[in-house]
Structure formats: structure tokens, C-alpha cells
Amino acid sequence: MPRTLRAQLVAVLVLLTAAITLLVGASSLIALERQLTAQLEQQLTAAITRSTPGIGSPDDSRHPDQDDDGPSFLGLRGQAEGTLGAQITDQGVVESGVIGSLSRTLPLTGAQQQLLLALPADGRSHEVHLGGDLGEYLVRAVEDPRGGRAVIGLPTTGIARTLAHQAGNVVWVALIAVLLAVVAGSVLIRLALRPLRRVAATARRVAELPLERGDVTLHERLPDRDADPRTEVGQVGGAINRMLDHIDAALAVRTASEARMRRFVADASHELRTPLASVRGYAELTRRQNGDVPEPIRQAMSRVEAESLRMTGLVEDLLLLARLDESPQAAALRHEEVDLSAALIDCVNDARLLGPDHHWSLDLPPEPVATLGDDARLRQVLTNLLTNARVHTPAGTRVRAALRRRSGQVVVEVSDDGPGIAPQLQPAVFDRFARGDTSRSRAAGSTGLGLAIVASVAQAHGGRVELDSEPGRTMIRVVLPEAR
Ligand SMILES: Nc1ncnc2c1ncn2[C@@H]1O[C@H](COP(=O)(O)OP(=O)(O)OP(=O)(O)O)[C@@H](O)[C@H]1O
Ligand SMILES: [Mg+2]
Missing domain, CATH: 3.30.565.10 (Histidine kinase-like ATPase, C-terminal domain)
Known part of the structure; x- marks a missing residue:
């Protein structure tokens, strides 16, 4: 199964289109086949009605250029080309033939005659496969009032040809419909998914923003048309916009608190410098009062001086870091x-x-x-x-x-x-x-x-x-x- 939603939708569309066209095509073919068979049945009934006067009668009403070897009723006027006829008596098939082109009656083979012989005279139509050039036939056997029976048939090849032609048409229509579904489906789905791509692009841009440090404001928002709550994508867009508002507000709070913290450290360091300088100054002064100060106190004072010097360094470092955090300008960096x-x-x-x-x-x-x-x-x-x-x-x-x-x-x-x-x-x-x-x-x-x-x-x-x-x-x- 394809991965992207677009490919999946197109695939479903194509499958549905193909299935529907084939279904419609198949049902139309079935209906057509029924209709053509009913027509052939009517034609067969008409042929039998036409033949009735000639069944079992002598060859007096023959067509002038009719060959001798077919049953006489095949020669009656109005019989269509391809009509099959056989006269059957107790001795078997006595006369049989098929009207060929130019109204010539062509003989049936022995095997074909055997097939006709096996047909019951029940007045119902049967499909027989005669083989050879004749193929499939719809045949009906009727009682001969003078004994025996007659078999009359019409070829079904016309029906088969029409159905094959129609099936070809159905396949073509299905192919064209599938092609249309692919093209129109891709275009329409691409258009329909465009807002989703815009939402994804915005989300990607936000994801690439360096949010972890510094003063950041999120300006990215989806336009109103992509945040319309009446559409599914719009609901996602609206949710993303609300989330961005939220993150933006949180970032602003964080930035403000960081700035406050930096300013506090910078101010504190700055304020500590003066008292530290005083401590150092007094310690130095005390240490220098040579004779008046006992040795342990002088030593203590020199420790106080050294520690205040170290603390001054520490405070200077903190001040520098706090100002560098703020900006190179705040740290008064020269260029x-x-x-x-x-x-x-x-x-x-x-x-x-x-x-x-x-x-x-x-x-x-x-x-x-x-x-x-x-x-x-x-x-x-x-x-x-x-x-x-x-x-x-x-x-x-x-x-x-x-x-x-x-x-x-x-x-x-x-x-x-x-x-x-x-x-x-x-x-x-x-x-x-x-x-x-x-x-x-x-x-x-x-x-x-x-x-x-x-x-x-x-x-x-x-x-x-x-x-x-x-x-x-x-x-x-x-x-x-x-x-x-
Ligand atoms: N060249 C070095 N060899 C071994 N360890 C080192 C070296 N440079 C730094 N370090 C280690 O890295 C730590 C951090 O160094 P840093 O300079 O940031 O702080 P510090 O030297 O401990 O203190 P300060 O520099 O603020 O007086 C040191 O405490 C030390 O353990
Ligand atoms: Mg160090």
C-alpha cells in the first residue's frame, strides 16, 4: 500500500472507478445477451412458422437455384442465410442442410446430423455446438404432422460477436475512466491537500527555529484560510496557531525572567564591587599599621585582603558573564x-x-x-x-x-x-x-x-x-x- 495520503486516495479512487465501470459493463453485457437471445428465439419461432408449410411436403416449392440436398422448407421464401434445417424420420436424418451465401444449401456432416438426431422434439430451444464452420446454434425440433420431426436452427455467432465487441468497448471505457480517475484524482487531491502542506511547512519552519536560547518571538502563524474550523485541515491549523500563541507567550515569559535574572546578577555583582574595594582598602590599611598591630591580627588582615581580592575577581567574572549573556554591547566589548x-x-x-x-x-x-x-x-x-x-x-x-x-x-x-x-x-x-x-x-x-x-x-x-x-x-x- 502506498504511504502518502495522496497516493492512497488515488489508489482507492482508481480501484473504485475500475470496479464500478466493470460492474456496470458486466451487467450491461448480461442484459444485452438476454435481449439478443430473446430476439434470436423470436427469429427462430418466425423461421419455424415460415417453415411449417414445407415440413414433410414434397419438393414442389423449391427455389429455382436450390440444391437438391436440403430439406424442402429451407427453400421457402424468407429463410435467412445461416438457417439450419433437418428432416428426421424413423430412418434417421433424411435431409439436412444450412443456407449458405448466395442461398446455396450446404450439407451437414454426419457428426452434426447425429447431434441433431439426439434432440428431443419438446418444442423448446436448445443450444448445440455443431463444430466446424457452423459453431454454436440455437435449434428447436418440431413434430412433423406426417410422422417424424423437423429440426430448425439459427446461428448464435452473431450474438457472440456483438457481445465480444461490446465487452471490448467496456474494457476501453474502463481504461479511459481509470486514466481520468488517476489524472483528475491526483490534481483534485493535490489541490485539496494544499492547505495540509502549508500547515506542515509552517510546523517545519517553527521546528527549525532556535527556541532554546536568547530573545525569540514566534512570528509564524497560519493564515486564516488555513485555520477555518469548518474544515478538518483548518481545525489542525487553528490548533497549531493556538499552540504557537501559547509557546510565544511562554517564551516571552521565559525571556523576561531570564533578562530579570541577568540584570539581577549584573546589578548584584556591580553593587558588590564597592564594598569589596572598601574591605580590601581597610584590610590593607590595618596591615600597614606596623608597630601598633599584633602579629596574629596582621596575618588575619592579610588573609582578609587576599580573600577580598579573590572575591573581587569572582564578582568581576560574574559581572562579565552576566553582561556577555545580555549582549556584546552590554559587556562593552570593543571592536x-x-x-x-x-x-x-x-x-x-x-x-x-x-x-x-x-x-x-x-x-x-x-x-x-x-x-x-x-x-x-x-x-x-x-x-x-x-x-x-x-x-x-x-x-x-x-x-x-x-x-x-x-x-x-x-x-x-x-x-x-x-x-x-x-x-x-x-x-x-x-x-x-x-x-x-x-x-x-x-x-x-x-x-x-x-x-x-x-x-x-x-x-x-x-x-x-x-x-x-x-x-x-x-x-x-x-x-x-x-x-x-
Ligand atoms: N589544562 C588542564 N588540565 C587539567 N584539568 C584542567 C585543565 N584545564 C581545566 N581543567 C579542569 O577543568 C575545570 C574547569 O576549568 P575552569 O578554568 O573553568 O575553572 P577553574 O580553573 O577550576 O576555576 P577558575 O578558572 O574560575 O579559577 C578545572 O577545575 C579543572 O579541573
Ligand atoms: Mg581556570
Whole structure:
């Protein structure tokens, strides 16, 4: 069975059309056959009536050019070509013949005579198959008043021919009807299913919309003619429109709540900066009151200072992420040419100073490589990657920072031969607050925002990040568009 509704409907239409035409054709053929047989019966009765005076009588009323070998009644006027006659007495068939063309009487064979001999003289018509050139005949035997009986018959071949011709016509009509059904059915069904295709196309377009993130409004709706509740497709269309309204409203609520959340985080981070700066300032001031402050308090103050510094970094990171979520404008990202080669040299030099126990190497192309964007944020990306390679790996690890160009893109790679990122952490490593729970990470005061910032900044610059890590080989790649 075909799959599409259209093909199924056309198939059903074709089958129905063929069945109906054949049924009508068959019943008309049966009616025609009955009518023709009744006509032949009448003609046979007429032939018998015509023959009655000649049955058993001597050959005095013969047609002039009649041969000698047929029964005399065949020669009577009005007998049609093809009429069969036989005169039967106690001795068997004494005379028999068929009127051929040009009114010549042709003889019957012995076998044919035997067939006629077997017929009862019951005055009813019988169909006999005479074989040879004669074929099927409708014959009737009548009593001869002078003893014996006469058999008179007419050929049924005319009926068979007419029926065959009519059957041929029926087949032709059926074929034409089926052809019409296919053509008209396909066109009509295609037209009738057009609204359904429009509904499907709209649903497909909605399905392809990126609804999972950002500020999305669903503008797709079906036009009124496809949402008419009086039609089946219209009911589907109407339901889809209502569903889209619903989703649109839900998305608007979600977007608004996300925006509120982002603004809250941004505001909170922003508000925290000032008190944190004060805490740091007072702690520093207290620590510097040399002689007056007891040693334990100075130590406590220097811890307060260090922790507030760390918290300031955390708050800055949160603020940056919240603003990047909002838009590149909200994050106040600059859009200028940034010399990535120079930035990478600076960052690796800083890393060398901070991590003298690691082996640092730098791989740069001879000519400077540049991208468009915000110098400070891109340096933050490089620093985050180099810091990870420093703090999440043991001393002696080799770290390689490489920069290259690849078909209109700039690729920055930071790789190390350290222990690698745990496989269960890898799928979420760019998420916020995702960090490995190793003692090294905890000791490094890690918060799990570093790679989230790398990913967000790369995205805000129209780039992406890739990770490839296994024990002994960890590589994080940032791909950015090249400045031309
Ligand atoms: N080069 C690396 N080698 C091994 N593990 C790594 C490496 N880089 C990152 N990781 C793992 O991925 C986690 C997430 O890194 P991410 O930079 O996002 O956060 P963090 O370094 O823990 O904290 P933050 O960078 O905010 O101080 C880390 O905690 C660490 O477990
Ligand atoms: Mg980090």
C-alpha cells in the first residue's frame, strides 16, 4: 500500500472507478445477451412458422437455384442465410442442410446430423455446438404432422460477436475512466491537500527555529484560510496557531525572567564591587599599621585582603558573564583590531613568571596574526587557558601555546602533557562553576568560571572553543574570525 495520503486516495479512487465501470459493463453485457437471445428465439419461432408449410411436403416449392440436398422448407421464401434445417424420420436424418451465401444449401456432416438426431422434439430451444464452420446454434425440433420431426436452427455467432465487441468497448471505457480517475484524482487531491502542506511547512519552519536560547518571538502563524474550523485541515491549523500563541507567550515569559535574572546578577555583582574595594582598602590599611598591630591580627588582615581580592575577581567574572549573556554591547566589548601574536607573547611571559616549574613554549607564525574584538577580554581568554595549564597540572608539565591561521580564521591552541580533564567533567567543562574536584583545584582556589568566560568571550567574538583531552595530552582550541 502506498504511504502518502495522496497516493492512497488515488489508489482507492482508481480501484473504485475500475470496479464500478466493470460492474456496470458486466451487467450491461448480461442484459444485452438476454435481449439478443430473446430476439434470436423470436427469429427462430418466425423461421419455424415460415417453415411449417414445407415440413414433410414434397419438393414442389423449391427455389429455382436450390440444391437438391436440403430439406424442402429451407427453400421457402424468407429463410435467412445461416438457417439450419433437418428432416428426421424413423430412418434417421433424411435431409439436412444450412443456407449458405448466395442461398446455396450446404450439407451437414454426419457428426452434426447425429447431434441433431439426439434432440428431443419438446418444442423448446436448445443450444448445440455443431463444430466446424457452423459453431454454436440455437435449434428447436418440431413434430412433423406426417410422422417424424423437423429440426430448425439459427446461428448464435452473431450474438457472440456483438457481445465480444461490446465487452471490448467496456474494457476501453474502463481504461479511459481509470486514466481520468488517476489524472483528475491526483490534481483534485493535490489541490485539496494544499492547505495540509502549508500547515506542515509552517510546523517545519517553527521546528527549525532556535527556541532554546536568547530573545525569540514566534512570528509564524497560519493564515486564516488555513485555520477555518469548518474544515478538518483548518481545525489542525487553528490548533497549531493556538499552540504557537501559547509557546510565544511562554517564551516571552521565559525571556523576561531570564533578562530579570541577568540584570539581577549584573546589578548584584556591580553593587558588590564597592564594598569589596572598601574591605580590601581597610584590610590593607590595618596591615600597614606596623608597630601598633599584633602579629596574629596582621596575618588575619592579610588573609582578609587576599580573600577580598579573590572575591573581587569572582564578582568581576560574574559581572562579565552576566553582561556577555545580555549582549556584546552590554559587556562593552570593543571592536578593534587586536594583535593576537603580541597578546599571546605577553600572556606566555606572565605565565613563565608565575609558573617557573613548568616548561613553556610558544609557536607563532612569522607574520603577526590579528582578529577583531576587545583586547582586554581576549587577553583574559589567553590568561585563563594558560592559568589552567599551570594550576591544574603538576610541576614539570610542558605547556605549548600556538597560534596559526586557517582559511580566514585564527586558531589559538593551548596544550599540555598534564593529567588531562576527567572524562566525566569534559561535556560540562565550559559550563559555569564546572570544575574538577581535585585537591589541586581546591588549593588553587578555583571557582570553575575560567573556561565559561573563554567560551562566552569567544562566542561574543563570533568564534568557538574546542576541547580535546586525555591523560598526557590536553588541548583547548579557540577559533576566531581573522581580521582582514
Ligand atoms: N589544562 C588542564 N588540565 C587539567 N584539568 C584542567 C585543565 N584545564 C581545566 N581543567 C579542569 O577543568 C575545570 C574547569 O576549568 P575552569 O578554568 O573553568 O575553572 P577553574 O580553573 O577550576 O576555576 P577558575 O578558572 O574560575 O579559577 C578545572 O577545575 C579543572 O579541573
Ligand atoms: Mg581556570
